Amino acid sequence: MTRHRLIVCELCCKAGLVWQGLTHDLSKYSPTEFATGMRYFQGTFSPNAAQRDAEGYSTAWLHHKGRNRHHFEYWTDIVKGSDGSLVGVPMPTRYVIEMFCDRIAASKVYEKEAYTDASSLIYFSRELGLPRIPMHPDTAAFLYVLLDMLAERGEEATFAYIRENIVAPRYVYTPKGRF
Template sequence: MNLFQRAVGHTRMILRHKYWVFHFCRIAGIPWQGIMHDWSKFSPMEFRESVRYYNGVCSPIKVCKERNHGRSLAWIHHHGRNLHHYEAWWDNFDRGAHPTDMPYRYAAEMICDFLGAGKAYGRSSFTFQAEYEWWKRKREDGIGMSPSMQAFVETVLSRLAASNDLSVLRPPSLRAIYRETVQSDSAVRCPDGPSLN
């Protein structure tokens, strides 16, 4: 593929992904987040690197990391500006770092992002069951997400896989799952101090 073909292919993939994320965000009651989702992918920092490593099969960031010893400047730029990525929710770096829980609006957008990526890359082979299987593999490999956020994702994706019913994503259901899995453990635990409520 030449540079022009990679640029066009990558742009189409971004727009396809944004379309599906917006679709799921509307169902989840966060349409504005669906509209604003991932605009930083068009920034020079992210776009140039992603076009360079675009292959039409998987994320260019994944390809870049595989070729550059796990490093991608586009990824560092991206997750630092898009708070629906759990990687942005780490804190206490001077004491070993630990993942923190995401506020509801970003946790909901993260679910929509996962589903939108599945639809954009998987296209006609996408199913909620396939997305849930992807999540289980990702979790087994180890994931830098707080335990309660992992429980939130697990619950949402497993219910979607079991029911094939988009009502799981609707605000009453999604908020209830968030309350069950994340807010049920409302104390913030500090590794070197008391819990704060």
């Protein structure tokens, strides 16, 4: 858990989002999330997934996703006038970049020596194939572009691009103009 946070912090700093790196996933130290992490830790995949397998749901994940804006699940709402279906809303750019860093860190922690710059893209591509993933298409496209750039150009070039072309000029990709 702490190793993951440190990697995200380092990556967010490389992206130019220092405060987000420092405050990333602090809710993991809350009793709800920490207890699950201790009980279900195995080192190869998320303790939240293990709790979900054992209990049918994850209290830690429900707590976590509602407090951490870098998870696309935070950015869901019920479609107005629908059957109650969830739909993704566009994520502000800064949180997409933090999600990008989070996914790289998770891949590095879980895959260890097997990690490559394509690892997070491969995982995300599988995730996109799942039915009913409630991520806004613009958010998914933006994340995919960053992950593809990482796989093709490497970490150094991708983070230089993010710093210089997205964070420094405060590039905004959402129609609402949120950074």
